[in-house]
Amino acid sequence: MESSRAVYFFGDGVADGDGSMKELLGGKGAGLAEMTKLGLPVPPGFTITTAECIRFYDEGRTLRPQLKEQALEALSRVESVLGRKFGDPDNPLLVSVRSGARASMPGMMDTVLNLGLNDDTVRALITQTDNPRFGWDSYRRFIQMFGDVVLEVPHADFEAILDGKKRERGVRLDTELTADDLEQVTRSYRERVRQVTGRDFPVDAQEQLWTAISAVFGSWYNDRAFSYRRLNRIPHDWGTAANVQAMVFGNMGEDCATGVAFTRDPSTGENHFYGEYLTNAQGEDVVAGIRTPHPLTRQQKGDDGQRSLEEEMPEIYSELVGYREKLERHYKDMQDLEFTMERGKLWMLQTRAGKRTGAAALRIATDMWREKLVDEAAALLLVDPDRHLDQLLHPMIDPKADATPLAQGLNASPGAATGEIVFSAAAAVAAGEEGRHVVLVRTETSPEDIEGMSAARAILTSRGGRTSHAAVVARGMGKVCVAGCGALQVDSSARTATFTTTNGPRVLHEGDRLTIDGTNGFVFEGVVPTVEPELSEDYELLMGWADTHRRLGVRTNADTPHDSETARRFGAEGIGLCRTEHMFFGEERLPWVRKMILARDESERREALARLKPMQRSDFEGIFDAMDGLPVTIRLLDPPLHEFVPHSREEAEALARELDMQSDDVWNRSESLREMNPMLGHRGARLGITFPEIYEMQAEAIFEAADACRKRGGHPVPEIMLPLIGISEEFRRLRALVLRVAEETLGAEQEGLSFLIGTMIEVPRAAIVADRIAEDAEFFSFGTNDLTQLVFGYSRDDSGVFLPHYVEQGITPRDPFQSIDREGVGAMVRMGTERGRAANPKLKVGICGEHGGDPASVGFFHACALDYVSCSPYRVPIARLAAAQAAVRAT
């Protein structure tokens, strides 16, 4: 049985798995298998499947015997490839145990290196390498890592011992410690482990292996991994794979190195090999940002005189360039590589799709198409609508701004943002909850800071490269980031950020403002103006493909001519939702709206409506002009009337004076409009039925505006939308009202104007009886906000008390107001669409809730065969790309 196969071997050119098996082997495991098959030099090893991780939890956090059997069998294959034996005191095999989930979760889970070392094998290592310092340093690192990760001995305990030794020896760097020093450190480490855990450090290699595998599986549910998944919408039930792989060492001496590389520049997307490496170091040293690494290529070199790998080790470099080309051609995507050189031999440790900025994604997609590496469809899939495209639409520093930077660092994640300085993730979260904009300023960031980074507008670090934690995470989040700003000294406890400038030190405090330019790596004091980005030709190229490939139309939700114009510039093909009530709130309008609502009888109400009509008409004219030739879906008045009336006695008194009414009358009438559950109250079509004169006025204004536009040569295309319909008869009557007004307003002119009458589907009942409604309706537009409220029974205003808790606890995989709940709300959308079309095959069907701008939801709406989605103007390009991707993926 395939499902009971727990272990997949790879090594020496053969592999049980391959690159397509990410679900089972995780990204790392699938990549290792694929690279092995491609003939790249990969240290042999094996992957324990994600299914085993789930089983591990199902069985009370234990590894089943079959798994251990299979692992030992695979281990013996590794041993025979390398001619070493795991735990052998003379010729020991050392391994790493690494997590590897289906989706990349950098640094979130545990890793153990140098596993298999003990007092015997360390001596064999020393003998074999003839390098006592390396042997004791490896052992020291193993105990520290295993102790921290597996045995839960505080990291700081080990740091204190190491620092103590350095102080004792009067040295500053780890590398200045001798083999003897390090041997003493390992003893102190093991003593500390015994004190904390009450047990000896495990010396049996197999025991080390099983506990390390358990720890890696167990780290799937550690706090930061959990929180990362939540932020990145990764299901908790995926589990992680565990990769056990023979160790190769980048830290055996000066003929050793370790590095990471991107096959193209992850910031700009330029087709240049791009990376960093450190000689005589292990991989963690690069990623952690503790030593500043050297550049990979000559081209990439800065002015600091660091030598590149290309210059230092041209043969290794050229071998690496070969792999770069092979992997890109194979994966047809930019790859993020990890490599290690052990005594002059290059080993590939990882390949995966590289994270990149929006600009880079765009550049890579269009370049690869130009290079004929991918076709349009594949190129479209290389740009993530939500992260990449959204970034491109981010603001930049206004080029006309005459600002001098305080300092410069690495341009780690593009865009520009201003905020108050905070020095901790917690402070960032707290400020975010208060709605304040902050810049998180840190020496370096670590996985514990994820939530704080998410809450900040920008991140600034004093240490670390473009592949440091801060840079990788910020790019993934689309946050502005400047990393490795050497002129900056951060004192978190004093809460000061000190910049070394040509004018001397400049000390800033918590709460002071900074503007961060992540595109260029600049840091400015105070507020610097920003502007919208210019969209490049590559952007136009990509969006052109998107428009060719997508089947879904994309409209916008806009209530003003200005928003309509913006949206049209972004490619909106009409308005999917124009909310007329927003027009009621203008300063000169509200008094008349209130007069209309507080009217004692129909004639008073009609008088007030007559005053409002010209204003509505001119609104509609402006919108028709902005959307000339494109459909404009206008929703008639929807909210309950009490939204417009005074909410305090004082307001009521002022209004009474203004309207020349009795204050008590105003107040009592206002009070009588209050509702227990306004969401479920007297609104939408219910207003239209009980106060037909309101909808009559609005319909008149629409038809008069359309007529006026047409008479001056325009092409208005109104689509009149009745909100909150739940009963077919409700729709029938209000449609008759609108048709009557059309007849009365336009008379014979009606012929020249094509307009539709349709409804929002936002009440569950409307989806159920969609066939009945569609007998008369010409279009449906799903109002998924309200539909979500009603299908779940969640008030958007009140669910804040429990819904975040639900998402956090994994009771619901994501906030259904952000991304459509396919199983529940989505089922209603599908049902309404199918039933509506069955009764009326010409029915046009769209969606105008917030979900119209969410790429995952757009994919679902494509699958439901809707005609269009409608979203806010700035989300229009995102929806266009998401729609194209859905179409491409479906073929």
Added chain:
Amino acid sequence: MESSRAVYFFGDGVADGDGSMKELLGGKGAGLAEMTKLGLPVPPGFTITTAECIRFYDEGRTLRPQLKEQALEALSRVESVLGRKFGDPDNPLLVSVRSGARASMPGMMDTVLNLGLNDDTVRALITQTDNPRFGWDSYRRFIQMFGDVVLEVPHADFEAILDGKKRERGVRLDTELTADDLEQVTRSYRERVRQVTGRDFPVDAQEQLWTAISAVFGSWYNDRAFSYRRLNRIPHDWGTAANVQAMVFGNMGEDCATGVAFTRDPSTGENHFYGEYLTNAQGEDVVAGIRTPHPLTRQQKGDDGQRSLEEEMPEIYSELVGYREKLERHYKDMQDLEFTMERGKLWMLQTRAGKRTGAAALRIATDMWREKLVDEAAALLLVDPDRHLDQLLHPMIDPKADATPLAQGLNASPGAATGEIVFSAAAAVAAGEEGRHVVLVRTETSPEDIEGMSAARAILTSRGGRTSHAAVVARGMGKVCVAGCGALQVDSSARTATFTTTNGPRVLHEGDRLTIDGTNGFVFEGVVPTVEPELSEDYELLMGWADTHRRLGVRTNADTPHDSETARRFGAEGIGLCRTEHMFFGEERLPWVRKMILARDESERREALARLKPMQRSDFEGIFDAMDGLPVTIRLLDPPLHEFVPHSREEAEALARELDMQSDDVWNRSESLREMNPMLGHRGARLGITFPEIYEMQAEAIFEAADACRKRGGHPVPEIMLPLIGISEEFRRLRALVLRVAEETLGAEQEGLSFLIGTMIEVPRAAIVADRIAEDAEFFSFGTNDLTQLVFGYSRDDSGVFLPHYVEQGITPRDPFQSIDREGVGAMVRMGTERGRAANPKLKVGICGEHGGDPASVGFFHACALDYVSCSPYRVPIARLAAAQAAVRAT
């Protein structure tokens, strides 16, 4: 094409239609056809179908030519049966035109008699009858009726002319006017018609016929018919048939009579022929209650010396008795007959199922079964659960009450009720809206009073018999009614009711209280205590059949031991909904509930919960005892917590003193719990997820109570119900919580206690993902109240502003909170049931919303194959009968 057949002839022993065609021919038309076929003497005529009525409205209130053709053809068949010609000046055929809908709507629509009379034909009538007074009286009546009904000349105008003539002649009764007087009256009538309408009274018989048919069709939408349909849930789109039938006259002289009869006593159900008649009168004279009619049988005679038909005309009576038996045997139901004797010949004018009291319905059903006229199943269908059975459960005057009646009238509709006197329908409606109990006191009632009668608890009239409008309508509504109370004089304008008593006149005023005993016909001054009725053996017999035939279980919604006992007496087979929050409102509990809610942390909350637990436990023990051996479905806490906290500063201050807290803390915490839309807020399962300790306490109390009951020999069967579940994972977690508590509370004792864990299905999403929930749930109970709120998006608290309007306007056929909306909410019930059972075939499915006690809804739930319905204790018998009827109808 059958559908284009507009006219169905009947007469002389043959008929185009039959009794099964009520939908097309209406009740009256189907009855006439069937009686004709049975060989009963029915005046020939024809029925114009209900479909023509609909067509009439579709075509702008006009009669289509094909209809007229077919009518004229049928008319000529009538002419040839009788040897008379319509409109012939020498030998004229006169006809009546009467409405007749599918369901009986007594007096709601229009009727025209004596149609075909004009200045020529009246003379032929006089010649043929040799009775000038009859001729002119007929003509006078025709003009008056046609003028009023068809030409819309005010009724009062005609009355004024007639009264003027009587004054002029110094007489009191119509019958005292001479032929000459009446001839002059007809002239004045026609003059008045010309003045009001500006046109001559139509003399052409065909013109009379078409306008009369149009008027009858048109009366389908008059106000009172509309309102009657609304009250009686008769669809507006049924339309009415029109019956055109040869006139027979009960008013040609002393050998003429007209009457109405019930084949059994409509008040008691006794197997006695029962009716009333008037000699020398037309039918309207009986129904209108203007002359007090004579009894049909000797047995029925009172002490007032009136002679019965049995004594006066024994041959006619015996012929009528023959028809009575024939019709009852044929229809297998009590019939309501209309007959007329013209010059010694008996004609049957109508047969239909007779309206009856609850007691009569029960008696008739069981008697007919004893007589072997019907089997159990048919007998069950003879009792209407809502009207008849409900009446039987009405209160009666306490036999121990020592009250002397103020007066006695006819026991027109049973039950006893107390209320303030009002003198108009409008006053009754107004008082009803204020929630006051009133007795409507009138000389007589008319169809305009329908709404007022509906709003009153009892009706008292000074005139009219048991078949008068007041009596018929009151029985139909299940209202208490005493009619024809001769000792009463009503002065509506002075608003006084004067009773002639042995102690002299007693004058009561509006607002004074009366107690009406409709079972015995007594009127009491003031408040007389009432008691629940004893349920008869017939009741037990019927309910026994119901229990044999029904498939649906019937449970009750009960929160206390007392309610549980009542419901069990009424036949409840368990509790379908025990709301635990009601237990939180007790005086000694509320402070602890509030302390629990306002707790600063979990430990304070747990402390308060610990105080509440013994109280909950003792509640549950009481309920388990009352329902020993039967399932008790306990819903864990459902309402939002703010329902329990102070709603004003003053309350908050008092509570703060009581709880030894800061007043501001209490107030702020209370305020923070307020919600915009509490219906969609933090309640139900959401409380259970966020404050698990509350559900833990409740589960502990349940298990401890069950354990205690069991230990003293009881058989508690708890079914724990989780409210407001929308997500399968929500259910899974809370179920795990309850199971854990069971384990902790009961330990090994668990084995001995069988309990279920299930959920309410009240959120639309729960119905959609019912299959997922049913994987773990053992039962579903549809909470159709909340489900209706969410499927429609109607807040029950706020929909009062528009929902009555929707029902009134026919936008929705009925209030969906009263009777289940099959198309929308019902579809969700069906979907949830099917999906749930598909995933878990053993799933038990019930419903515990208000709809559980509504017979129409119960029928639907039977069709959905639910396992049980649950309703309030007093509705249990109604649900049992409704469930049996649904089962019988389905076979």
